[in-house]
Amino acid sequence: MLIKTYGSAIRGIDAIPITIEVNVDQGINFLLVGLPDNAVKESQQRIDAALKNNNYKIPGKKIVINMAPADIRKEGSAYDLPLAIGILAASGQIDKSLVHKYIIMGELSLDGSLKRIKGALPMAIGARNQGFKGIMLPAENAKEAAIVDKIQVLGVDNIKTAIDFLNNEKDLEPVKVNTRNEFFSGINDYPFDFEDVKGQENVKRALEVCAAGMHNALMAGPTGAGKTMLAKRIPSILPPLNLHEALETTKIHSVGGKMKRGESLKSIRPFIAPHHTISDVALVGGGRFPQPGAISLAHNGLLFLDELPEFKRTVLEVLRQPLEERFVTISRARFTVDYPASFMLIAAMNPCHCGYYNHPAKECVCSSAEVHRYWNRISGPLLDRIDIHMEVVPVDINELSKRKKPENSKAIRERVAIAKEIQEKRFQNLKDVHCNSQMAPRQIRNICQIDPAGEALLKNAMEKLGLSARAYDRILKVSRTIADLEQKDHILAEHLAEAIQYRTLDRDTWGK
Numbered sequence: 001m002l003i004k005t006y007g008s009a010i011r012g013i014d015a016i017p018i019t020i021e022v023n024v025d026q027g028i029n030f031l032l033v034g035l036p037d038n039a040v041k042e043s044q045q046r047i048d049a050a051l052k053n054n055n056y057k058i059p060g061k062k063i064v065i066n067m068a069p070a071d072i073r074k075e076g077s078a079y080d081l082p083l084a085i086g087i088l089a090a091s092g093q094i095d096k097s098l099v100h101k102y103i104i105m106g107e108l109s110l111d112g113s114l115k116r117i118k119g120a121l122p123m124a125i126g127a128r129n130q131g132f133k134g135i136m137l138p139a140e141n142a143k144e145a146a147i148v149d150k151i152q153v154l155g156v157d158n159i160k161t162a163i164d165f166l167n168n169e170k171d172l173e174p175v176k177v178n179t180r181n182e183f184f185s186g187i188n189d190y191p192f193d194f195e196d197v198k199g200q201e202n203v204k205r206a207l208e209v210c211a212a213g214m215h216n217a218l219m220a221g222p223t224g225a226g227k228t229m230l231a232k233r234i235p236s237i238l239p240p241l242n243l244h245e246a247l248e249t250t251k252i253h254s255v256g257g258k259m260k261r262g263e264s265l266k267s268i269r270p271f272i273a274p275h276h277t278i279s280d281v282a283l284v285g286g287g288r289f290p291q292p293g294a295i296s297l298a299h300n301g302l303l304f305l306d307e308l309p310e311f312k313r314t315v316l317e318v319l320r321q322p323l324e325e326r327f328v329t330i331s332r333a334r335f336t337v338d339y340p341a342s343f344m345l346i347a348a349m350n351p352c353h354c355g356y357y358n359h360p361a362k363e364c365v366c367s368s369a370e371v372h373r374y375w376n377r378i379s380g381p382l383l384d385r386i387d388i389h390m391e392v393v394p395v396d397i398n399e400l401s402k403r404k405k406p407e408n409s410k411a412i413r414e415r416v417a418i419a420k421e422i423q424e425k426r427f428q429n430l431k432d433v434h435c436n437s438q439m440a441p442r443q444i445r446n447i448c449q450i451d452p453a454g455e456a457l458l459k460n461a462m463e464k465l466g467l468s469a470r471a472y473d474r475i476l477k478v479s480r481t482i483a484d485l486e487q488k489d490h491i492l493a494e495h496l497a498e499a500i501q502y503r504t505l506d507r508d509t510w511g512k
Helices: 043-052 080-090 120-129 139-145 159-166 179-185 201-213 227-232 243-255 280-284 313-317 320-325 368-375 380-384 409-426 441-447 452-465 469-485 493-501
Strands: 002-011 014-025 029-033 062-068 102-104 134-138 152-156 217-220 302-305 327-331 336-340 344-349 388-391
Touching: 002 080, 002 120, 014 080, 014 120, 029 043, 043 080, 062 080, 080 102, 080 159, 102 120, 120 134, 120 139, 120 243, 134 139, 139 152, 152 159, 179 243, 201 217, 201 227, 201 344, 201 388, 201 409, 201 469, 217 227, 227 302, 227 344, 243 336, 280 313, 320 327, 380 469, 409 469, 441 469, 452 469, 452 493, 469 493
Parallel strands: 002 102, 029 062, 102 134, 134 152, 217 344, 217 388, 302 344
Antiparallel strands: 002 014, 014 062, 327 336
């Protein structure tokens, strides 16, 4: 007897349907075809043990299973459940009337229980788009998939429950999640707040500008100055995710297997901080069977690179194109996938090996040549792509002992949100531009017009600092954001002056 069950394969951050054809005939053999990887091939042993431990069995006949389309690689152990259900239905051990109405996915333990899988959200979206009645998957993934409406999401904890449902012996209540309630319940759930940071008012101002225009930034300063502490609090002042961005972010984390147990939706912007030993593949994504990397997990959020010069040069250089294009393409012989990578880059570094170059109180033991070599680990083209450079100096003890509470993140976020609304209105007719940092050169010329006084100021800064054409554009973008924060229609000379001062690393006092 021939039976078809249906599963899903992840390509990029989307799911494509997989038809699992199971034919049981006379003879004794077990053949699994359709380009399965080793984990799929090993499913026979897991299925055999799981069925026996639940009073079912793989029939002693010739079983041929084809996973179509046969030119797409089938990866992972999540096909255990649809394969097992197909074998049982094709051998007449369970009712076959419902198996074709659901996408079925799940990894089996030897006792028949189901383990969580990756990519539940895109699978549920794919099942709805492909016209299936519902999706059956492990109970641990049900809440994540249930944010997709107009489809039944059935969470099962073991294969016996799935069999009883398909035999009409047990009803399963579809898991339901109120997406909007889930989204708004966690939208302000930030673990860190700027009110914990005393002093550093100039750095806080620079980070407010970063958040308002989604500009990339680099903080340079000695050990213990508070660079990491400040970076961890940036998500709390970023404009809140909208529902579309939350779903897109959740899809990427679902495919990457980064969803926490019981989590259904990413409500706050991601903060991804890879260690400096990370490889270029782990950062941008890829591998033999491509997975999203750290820059894609930071999509719609923040990528924090601490100790920037300690990263391998090749790792830093692969960032250059994603910073411009806001996506990354992974190419293989058989296929090409695109992962979104629209993130804000925040980097931090010590000024030298010992960490005390330019320190107000402690003496640096590094020679000028050593400082120069340390800074040369970061290429000029990468620095050009970072809009804002700032020096972070240690906070004075008198500032730390003040009882007055600093401004909290909520107050800063409100100003940032107003500036973001101005930008959304400005770019409402442009498909791929949503904030000032994303403007192309033509848009910069049209939107960031300056008066003669501003032109003279910027020309003087370009000549003295030796800035590139890309740095010129970035100063204009930052000055436009500063004007938006002050709700000004035009860029004024003081806006340009503030933006120019954020090019600290272009000055002769650093890395020379």
